[in-house]
Amino acid sequence: MKIAILSGKGGTGKTTVSNNLAALISEAVLIDCDVEEPNSHIFMVPRITGEEEIQTGYPVVDDDKCIHCRKCADFCHYNAIIAGAAATMPLKDLCHDCGGCRLVCPAGAITYEKKGIGTIYTGKSRFGSDFLYGQLHLGELSGVKIINRLNEMTADRDLVLVDSPPGTSCSTVAALEDSDYAVIVTEPTPFGVSDMKMVVEMLREMEIPFSVVVNKAGLGDKEVYDYCRGENLSISGEIPFDRSVAEAYASGKLAVEISDENRSLYNTLWLNIRKEAEKSHEN
C-alpha cells in the first residue's frame, strides 16, 4: 500500500503528518518527494547508506557535421534550440530530454550528454525505519525525474508513505504515481480550503481515493468542515493547534516524541487512515 500525503497549500503539515506516522510505524518506508525543499531528513536524521545521482540528458551539436537546416530548432517544442544561419545552440536548461532533435537531424550532428540534476539519499531513520529523500540541485527547473526514481526504488515495498511537494503541478502528479490512497492535510483557513479544492479536483481526475486531515484545528474557522461535508469528503482526523508542538518542530522534534497524548493522537489517526484506505479499495 502506498499512501501519499499532500496539501495544495504549503506549510499545512505534510511533513508533520508523514513524519509522525513514519516514526510510529516501523514497517513503513518514508520517501520525501518534495525535492525542491525536502525537510523530512531534518526530523528523520537518517544514517545515509546510499547515494544516487539523478541525471538528465541534453543535446550537443557537432559543428563539423551540422548543415544548419534548422530542423532541430523547428521541431523542439520547448524552444530549447536556437538555430541561425551559421550556428546551432541548444539551451540545456530548457531541454526536456525527449530525444526529438536527434531523431530529426538529417546529418547525425546531435548526440546527448548527461548532467546531474539532483541526488537521492537512502538510509535508516533515527527511528530505525527505511527512509529515502531526493534533493534537486539549485538552479534546476524540474525534479520530476528524481521523484520518478524515488517511486521506482520503493515500488516493491509493502507500505510506503510519501511526503509530497505542495501545489498541484507536475511534481505533485509525479509524486502520486501508483499511490493507492492519498491524505490531504489542510488547515482551517480560507487559504487552506481554496488550495485544497485544487487538490481534490486533481485526485478525482487521477481516480485516487482520499480522506482529509485538518491540522492546526482550533485556529481559523469552520469553512473547511462545511466544504468537506458539502463534497462528502471523510475527515480521518484533526490535529489541534498546539504551540508546544510548533516549538518542538522548530528544533527538529516530532509531536509523537514530546507526549503520550500526541502519540495516541497519531496512533488513532493512523488507524483511521488505514481503515479508510482499506475501505476505499473494497469497493
Added chain:
Amino acid sequence: MKIKEIVVISGKGGTGKTTLTASLVPFLEDAVIADCDVDAPDLHILLNPRSEEEETFSGSAKAVINEDLCTHCNLCIDHCRFGAIDDTPRINPMKCEGCGVCEYICPVDAIALNDVTTGTVFKGMTGYGPMVHARLVPGEETSGKLVSQVRNEAKKRAESDGKRYVLIDGSPGIGCNVISSITGASTVLIVTEPTLSGLHDMKRVLEVAARFSGKVFVIINKYDLSVEMTRRIEKEAEDNNAPVLMKLPFDKKIVQAVTEKKIPSLAEPDLFEMAGWKNLLQRLRDPES
C-alpha cells in the same frame, strides 16, 4: 521610468508569503499586483479583485492516438521518454509532455498533438490597483510558463498605467515556478520561519535568488516560536548579504484577520508597526537606503 518588480518567495511553504504580500498592497501605492503562485493562488481571497478580463492559457500540447489508424507497431512506445504511452497504445495525458516525438515517429500518421488549456489568467481591479492572477489546471505542467505569462501581463499593465512597481506573490520551492517569478526582478523578499525546516529551505532559496535576481531581503515570521532559530536565521541571512528587515511575532490575531478575509497589516497595524514595518517599506521604496 523602469518598473521595479518586488517578488515575495519563501522556499518552504506556509511561512506567510501571501499574508505579507497582501499586507504590503495598501502601503505600496503605485503598484500592479500579481499572484504567481499559480497552483495555489490565494491572494485574490484577501484582495477580492473585480474581474475585468479572463483568458485561457495554452502552455502545452498533448498527443492523441487515433486508434482506427494505429497499426500497433509500437514505435511510439519505444521512443517516448516520459513513459506516457501504455501497451494499448494509449497516451496518458498526465505524463505526456507534448514533445512531439511520437507524432513524428508514427509511420501512419495516427498521432496528433493538440494544444491543451493549462490554465486561466485573470485580470482585474482591486481597491488598491490592478491585479493579475492565474490558476493552473490541476495536474498540469508548464506552470513556469503560466508564471511568466502572469508576470508579463502585470508588467504590461504597469507600463500602460504608468505604475512604478509590480508586486509579485511567488510560490514555494526553488524550481521552475520560482525561477520564472524571480528572474531579473529588482527585489526579492524571502519570508521564512524560525524552524530547522525554514532555515534549511531559506539557505537554498537564498542561493537561487542570488543567482537570478537583484537585491534580497529576509523577513522572519512567527519569530518568537524559537529565539534560537531566529538568531541562526539572522546570521545566515547577514552572511548572505540579505538583511533581515522585519520580525513578526506569532499571533493568532493574524490568522484571525486572514480568516475574516481582512488584510493583516490593516487589521493589526500595531503588530506590524512593532515588527519593523516602516523600515521594510522604506527599504522597498529605496533598497540602497
